[in-house]
Amino acid sequence: MTWFDDLAERLRAQGMPADHVEATLADLTAHLEEAGGTDPEAEFGPAREFARELAPTGGREPETPDAHVETWRWTADTYVDEELLNRFGAEGWEVERVDALGRFVSHRDLERPQRWEYRRELVTRGREGLDERLAPDGWEACGNWLVYAWFKRPVAASLGPDAELSEPPEAPARGRFFSGRFYLLVAFVLVALVLAAVTAALDGSDSGTGLGFAGGAVVGALVPLAALWGRQVRRSRR
Structure with a gap:
C-alpha cells in the first residue's frame, strides 16, 4: 500500500466524504510535484498523523453529520486573504482552523448563520502575548500558516441580533482565490x-x-x- 492509499483509507475512516478525499489527494500530489519531491512521507509526515490534521473530526471519532451545518475549505494568497475572509465572514462563514495545506476550514449554520470578521497578524518573531493582547477586543485565534496567524470574532459582539443573516448566499463554487x-x-x-x-x-x-x-x-x-x-x-x- 502506498502512502497516498494509506492516507485515503484513513481519511475515509475518519468521516471525510469520498469526493473530498479525492480532491485532497489531488492537491497533495500537485503540491508534491511543485515542491520537486518524490517522497510524500518526507514532505508531509506519516500518513496516520497527517490524516488527523486533515480529517474533518480533527482525529476524533466521527460524529453524526449535522444537517444544519455546511462546511467549506478554501485558500487564497496573502494579497487578498484578509479581504476575502471578511467578505465570506459577512456571508456567515466561520473559520475553524487552517489545515496542513494552508486552507481555511470553514462552516456555516444554515438555520441561524452569523456574521464574522477577521484579521491577520504577522508572527515571524513568535506570538508571545499576541492572543492575550487581542482577547479583550473579542478576537480569537482560528489558524496559523507559515509566518501568519488569523483571528476571528463574531459581529454579534457589536451588532447583537442584527448580525444574524436572514438569507445567506449560496456557498462559493470554487475553493481557490489567487490574485x-x-x-x-x-x-x-x-x-x-x-x-x-x-x-x-x-x-x-x-x-x-x-x-x-x-x-x-x-x-x-x-x-x-x-x-x-x-x-x-x-x-x-x-
Missing part, C-alpha cells in the same frame, strides 16, 4: 530562473566555472523574490 499580483509574482520568478539557466548554458567557460556561475545566477534571480516577500511582510506589519 493577479500573485500570478505576476510566480511568472516573474519563473522567468528569472529560466533566464539564469539559459545564461549559464551559454557561458563559454569550463564546466566547473559554469556550474559556479549557474549557481550564482540562480541565487541572483531569487534576490528580487526575497525583496518582494520582504515588501509583503512590511505591508502585513502595518
Whole structure:
C-alpha cells in the first residue's frame, strides 16, 4: 500500500466524504510535484498523523453529520486573504482552523448563520502575548500558516441580533482565490530562473566555472523574490 492509499483509507475512516478525499489527494500530489519531491512521507509526515490534521473530526471519532451545518475549505494568497475572509465572514462563514495545506476550514449554520470578521497578524518573531493582547477586543485565534496567524470574532459582539443573516448566499463554487499580483509574482520568478539557466548554458567557460556561475545566477534571480516577500511582510506589519 502506498502512502497516498494509506492516507485515503484513513481519511475515509475518519468521516471525510469520498469526493473530498479525492480532491485532497489531488492537491497533495500537485503540491508534491511543485515542491520537486518524490517522497510524500518526507514532505508531509506519516500518513496516520497527517490524516488527523486533515480529517474533518480533527482525529476524533466521527460524529453524526449535522444537517444544519455546511462546511467549506478554501485558500487564497496573502494579497487578498484578509479581504476575502471578511467578505465570506459577512456571508456567515466561520473559520475553524487552517489545515496542513494552508486552507481555511470553514462552516456555516444554515438555520441561524452569523456574521464574522477577521484579521491577520504577522508572527515571524513568535506570538508571545499576541492572543492575550487581542482577547479583550473579542478576537480569537482560528489558524496559523507559515509566518501568519488569523483571528476571528463574531459581529454579534457589536451588532447583537442584527448580525444574524436572514438569507445567506449560496456557498462559493470554487475553493481557490489567487490574485493577479500573485500570478505576476510566480511568472516573474519563473522567468528569472529560466533566464539564469539559459545564461549559464551559454557561458563559454569550463564546466566547473559554469556550474559556479549557474549557481550564482540562480541565487541572483531569487534576490528580487526575497525583496518582494520582504515588501509583503512590511505591508502585513502595518
